[in-house]
Amino acid sequence: MTETQILIETVLQALAAGLFVGAIYGLMCAGLSLIFGIMRVINFAQGDFMMLGMYAVYFFLIVFGIQALVGNTVSPYIAVVAMAPLLYLFGWAIHRFLISQVTGIRTTGMEAEGHYAQLVLTLGIALVMHNGAMILFGPELVSVDTPLSSSAWVLGPLWGDGVLLFLNKARIVSAVISAAVVVGLWYVLKTSRLGKSLRAAADNPQASIYVGNDVDRSYRTAFALGTMITAMAGGLLTTNYPFHPFVGLEYVVLMYAGVVLGGIGSVIGAFWGGMTIGLIQQFSTIILPTQLQNATIFVIFLLIVILRPQGFFGRSVERT
Amino acid sequence: MLETLRSLRPFLFFAVGYLALAMFVTNSYYQLIMTLVLVWATFGLSWNMLSGYTGLVSFGHASFFGLGAFATVLAQVHLGISPWIMLPVAAGIGALAGVLIGLPTFRLRGHYFALSMLAYPLTLLYIFQWLGYPEISVPRVEEGAAYYMQFSEGRVYTVLAMILLGIVVLVTRHVERTRFGMSLIAIKQNESAAEAAGINTLAWKLRSIAVSGAIAGAVGSFYAVLILVITPLSVFGMLVSAQALTVAMFGGVASVWGPIIGAAFLIPVAETLHAELGSFLPGIQGVVYGLAIIGLIILAPEGIYWKIRDHLQKRKGKDALPTAVQESAAAEPSAPVTPVERPARELSEEIVLKVQDISKSFGGLKAVQNVSFQVNKGMILGIIGPNGAGKTTLFNLLNGFQMPDGGHVLVNGEDLVRRKPYELCRAGVGRTFQIMRPFKRMSVHDNVKVGAYVHAASEDEAEQITREALELVNLQDISQHIAGSITTKDLRLMELARALAGQPEILLLDETLAGLGSEESQDVVNVIRKLAETGKTIIIIEHTMQAMVQLVDRFLVLDHGELIVEGPPQEVIHNEKVIEAYLGKKWSAHA
Numbered sequence: 001m002t003e004t005q006i007l008i009e010t011v012l013q014a015l016a017a018g019l020f021v022g023a024i025y026g027l028m029c030a031g032l033s034l035i036f037g038i039m040r041v042i043n044f045a046q047g048d049f050m051m052l053g054m055y056a057v058y059f060f061l062i063v064f065g066i067q068a069l070v071g072n073t074v075s076p077y078i079a080v081v082a083m084a085p086l087l088y089l090f091g092w093a094i095h096r097f098l099i100s101q102v103t104g105i106r107t108t109g110m111e112a113e114g115h116y117a118q119l120v121l122t123l124g125i126a127l128v129m130h131n132g133a134m135i136l137f138g139p140e141l142v143s144v145d146t147p148l149s150s151s152a153w154v155l156g157p158l159w160g161d162g163v164l165l166f167l168n169k170a171r172i173v174s175a176v177i178s179a180a181v182v183v184g185l186w187y188v189l190k191t192s193r194l195g196k197s198l199r200a201a202a203d204n205p206q207a208s209i210y211v212g213n214d215v216d217r218s219y220r221t222a223f224a225l226g227t228m229i230t231a232m233a234g235g236l237l238t239t240n241y242p243f244h245p246f247v248g249l250e251y252v253v254l255m256y257a258g259v260v261l262g263g264i265g266s267v268i269g270a271f272w273g274g275m276t277i278g279l280i281q282q283f284s285t286i287i288l289p290t291q292l293q294n295a296t297i298f299v300i301f302l303l304i305v306i307l308r309p310q311g312f313f314g315r316s317v318e319r320t
Numbered sequence: 321m322l323e324t325l326r327s328l329r330p331f332l333f334f335a336v337g338y339l340a341l342a343m344f345v346t347n348s349y350y351q352l353i354m355t356l357v358l359v360w361a362t363f364g365l366s367w368n369m370l371s372g373y374t375g376l377v378s379f380g381h382a383s384f385f386g387l388g389a390f391a392t393v394l395a396q397v398h399l400g401i402s403p404w405i406m407l408p409v410a411a412g413i414g415a416l417a418g419v420l421i422g423l424p425t426f427r428l429r430g431h432y433f434a435l436s437m438l439a440y441p442l443t444l445l446y447i448f449q450w451l452g453y454p455e456i457s458v459p460r461v462e463e464g465a466a467y468y469m470q471f472s473e474g475r476v477y478t479v480l481a482m483i484l485l486g487i488v489v490l491v492t493r494h495v496e497r498t499r500f501g502m503s504l505i506a507i508k509q510n511e512s513a514a515e516a517a518g519i520n521t522l523a524w525k526l527r528s529i530a531v532s533g534a535i536a537g538a539v540g541s542f543y544a545v546l547i548l549v550i551t552p553l554s555v556f557g558m559l560v561s562a563q564a565l566t567v568a569m570f571g572g573v574a575s576v577w578g579p580i581i582g583a584a585f586l587i588p589v590a591e592t593l594h595a596e597l598g599s600f601l602p603g604i605q606g607v608v609y610g611l612a613i614i615g616l617i618i619l620a621p622e623g624i625y626w627k628i629r630d631h632l633q634k635r636k637g638k639d640a641l642p643t644a645v646q647e648s649a650a651a652e653p654s655a656p657v658t659p660v661e662r663p664a665r666e667l668s669e670e671i672v673l674k675v676q677d678i679s680k681s682f683g684g685l686k687a688v689q690n691v692s693f694q695v696n697k698g699m700i701l702g703i704i705g706p707n708g709a710g711k712t713t714l715f716n717l718l719n720g721f722q723m724p725d726g727g728h729v730l731v732n733g734e735d736l737v738r739r740k741p742y743e744l745c746r747a748g749v750g751r752t753f754q755i756m757r758p759f760k761r762m763s764v765h766d767n768v769k770v771g772a773y774v775h776a777a778s779e780d781e782a783e784q785i786t787r788e789a790l791e792l793v794n795l796q797d798i799s800q801h802i803a804g805s806i807t808t809k810d811l812r813l814m815e816l817a818r819a820l821a822g823q824p825e826i827l828l829l830d831e832t833l834a835g836l837g838s839e840e841s842q843d844v845v846n847v848i849r850k851l852a853e854t855g856k857t858i859i860i861i862e863h864t865m866q867a868m869v870q871l872v873d874r875f876l877v878l879d880h881g882e883l884i885v886e887g888p889p890q891e892v893i894h895n896e897k898v899i900e901a902y903l904g905k906k907w908s909a910h911a
Contacts, residue, residue, distance in 0.1 A: 040431075042431045042434065042435060044379075044438075098614065098618070101617075101618050102617060102618070102621075117617050117621050119377055119431070119434050120377070120565065120569060120613055120617055121613070121614060121617040121618075123379065123562060123565070123610075123613060124609075124610045124611070124612070124613030124614035124616075124617065125610065125614065126610070127558075127559070127562055127606045127607070127609055127610030127613065128606070128607050128610030128611055128614065129610075130603070130606070131603030131604070131605070131606030131607045131610065132603065132607050132610075133603075134602050134603035134606075135601045135602065135603050135604065135607070139602060245603070249442070249558055252438075253435070253438065253439050253442065256435055260432075289450060291446060291449055291450040292446060292447070292450050294442070294446050295442075295443045295446040295447055295450070298439040298440075298442055298443040298446075299439075299443060301435075301436070301439050302424070302425075302436055302439055302440075302443075305428060305432050305435070305436050306424045306425065306427060306428065306436070
């Protein structure tokens with residue numbers, strides 16, 4: 001194999017990996033964009049919601065012994081779907097008992113102070129969640145192995161002799177499911193009454209209330225849905241990525257990078273944002289050591305945010 | 321300075337008491353906890369210096385802390401430099417890192433600022449791991465250990481930590497009492513108002529993060545010497561930043577005592593739990609901090625210190641209130657106000673403000689279109705027009721809140737278009753706001769003083785200016801009241817005084833009479849008139865004409881962003897175009 005062929009192979013491999021993992025990141029970001037875009041809540045615990053989704057799948061497989069029933073191959077995906085309602089309830093409860101105390105219509109008028117409380121509250125939730133997870137689940141790396149995660153479709157040989165592309169089957173399945181969920185979500189938001197009330201609440205909470213929309217309820221639904229979607233993305237990651245209780249920290253900045261990149265408030269935008277981040281991450285490994293993979297994401301996040309200084313909330317000048 | 325020292329008396333009592341207590345502790349583990357309380361209290365004060373006073377929440381103070389810690393250990397390992405030298409160096413590194421991080425990040429506000437600050441220490445964490453420092457320890461020194469800040473006696477560290485804390489308390493107190501702290505608090509409470517009051521907000525924020533970073537760097541350096549072994553996670557990790565924030569918020573933000581109270585409560589609890597249960601509940605410390613934050617935000621979002629203080633003040637306030645009510649009830653009812661037109665005054669020939677062809681569009685909406693006018697010195701110019709006519713936008717263009725698409729603003733012949741609000745304020749353009757922007761937690765006096773710093777060279781001068789401004793608007797009697805507790809009229813007058821304290825030549829008043837009853841509005845009108853007599857030039861926006869007719873020398877009428885009529889009140893109120901703009905075409909025929 002020539003130098004060029006090795007390079008082509010590396011680049012194509014990174015492209016494929018970036019697309020597949022990017023789709024899962026995209027799903028994660030779509031979940032966050034529901035919370036961030038509609039409620040304008042910065043949720044530091046989003047990464048930990050994702051972590052919860054990972055452990056949910058892990059324990060579902062162990063506790064219910066479902067692997068024995070349906071076999072290793074499909075059981076993780078069944079787990080992702082089966083745990084989704086529970087994760088929705090979890091998000092609902094977090095909002096109902098904690099987040100709603102400091103957000104929602106009561107605080108939209110309080111410029112800085114309301115946000116300040118809500119930022120710190122979610123930091124507290126994040127701390128409790130990942131440290132609590134360490135107590136409950138232990139600090140070890142765990143993984144969900146399926147026959148798919150260790151097998152690949154092989155493309156090639158291309159260009160004569162050398163170039164072979166290994167496409168991991170589990171990644172592909174997860175990516176396809178992610179894309180399907182995002183499309184489904186987008187369709188529901190676009191067509192249903194729920195979607196309309198969410199968009200109204202995002203656009204102008206006050207006006208939305210005056211026309212009879214229960215904004216606090218819309219927020220709660222958005223928060224629960226966002227939690228569930230991100231956690232599902234976490235579940236889909238488990239087949240290829242070993243995880244531990246602190247895994248959320250690595251993903252939370254990544255998710256915001258994707259959402260900001262994709263444009264606040266757009267689910268599809270967030271998906272493409274996440275996809276872009278996945279691609280950047282995979283390509284960065286070609287030139288940078290793997291330990292710096294996450295550092296790269298953080299630097300990119302900083303660049304994205306800083307280069308668009310006015311923020312992304314539309315109106316940059318408050319009414320004087 | 322003397323006052324600063326006097327205010328430290330409670331701290332000195334605390335320090336002596338705490339150290340006396342520490343002397344009785346012989347168990348080395350408890351000695352460590354006693355030292356750690358002080359270390360985290362100091363770190364909390366570092367966080368407080370930036371986030372407490374400016375309100376920009378930092379989730380990234382671990383950056384400075386970690387850099388200080390690593391610099392100190394690496395300098396000793398590789399170069400044999402003593403921590404005594406590295407501690408101030410670490411402070412320098414912290415300050416430098418603060419400025420480097422602040423410069424790009426201060427362009428962001430609120431959410432994005434907080435998030436970005438989180439990314440810095442995490443990036444550093446990975447970089448240090450990649451550099452091959454999974455764990456690094458301070459080399460044990462046998463001879464001349466004291467030179468390397470190593471003592472077998474744990475209580476020495478407690479004393480050192482107390483000295484460090486003392487220095488930081490002194491710095492914090494000093495900042496609090498000077499224009500530094502005032503500017504930061506003003507930024508926190510209302511950044512736009514602060515800019516309009518002449519504060520260069522970016523410059524103050526950078527100073528604040530530099531001081532904050534310096535403290536954090538020094539604390540990190542000391543922490544490394546105390547703990548002996550550091551890892552990227554233990555100094556750059558999220559828990560480190562969270563700890564700074566938690567102790568400060570738990571105790572009370574924007575106060576010297578908050579972080580100390582917070583650390584004294586939380587550190588022993590967390591450390592003890594960690595020691596007792598850490599072996600089988602490894603994350604217990606984090607859970608405690610997390611629960612502390614959650615409980616706090618829901619029950620007492622501003623921290624224990626303020627909760628208690630507000631509670632005490634409320635009780636005091638309840639006793640004071642009834643007398644105030646009686647006084648106002650006893651006041652002479654003044655005669656009902658009728659809009660009397662005032663005779664035209666002699667005006668100076670001197671032009672202080674010249675606006676040429678100024679325009680601003682928001683997308684397709686032309687908020688202000690080619691507006692030109694000029695204002696003589698000492699004139700009271702009224703700008704009127706229906707809602708949405710572009711009045712406030714015009715003001716925003718005049719004082720730099722918004723950049724015009726075209727045109728010029730000449731103040732005393734100098735073109736000041738496209739300057740920042742604080743620069744315009746210094747050039748002599750002061751303003752008040754339609755939606756009032758008081759610094760709610762500050763006293764009336766301090767609210768005004770923020771404005772006084774624009775031209776005051778010293779604290780004494782600022783004090784002098786403040787007093788004069790308060791007298792001009794007749795607020796001297798309530799100068800010590802908290803701005804959040806006074807009436808709308810007094811707030812309007814306070815904002816007027818704040819603008820006056822900047823010693824403007826031209827005052828822009830945005831609906832200063834809005835929401836006032838006729839008597840109250842008469843009081844404010846009298847003050848404005850008094851100001852004009854002293855030679856101030858005043859431009860005032862209103863959309864009701866009644867109170868204005870007797871006040872202004874000239875009217876400027878805006879409609880749909882365009883200047884439709886300009887002239888003396890008498891002419892303007894009978895002008896057909898004006899009536900049409902206000903009431904619609906149908907009515908202009910009847911008028």
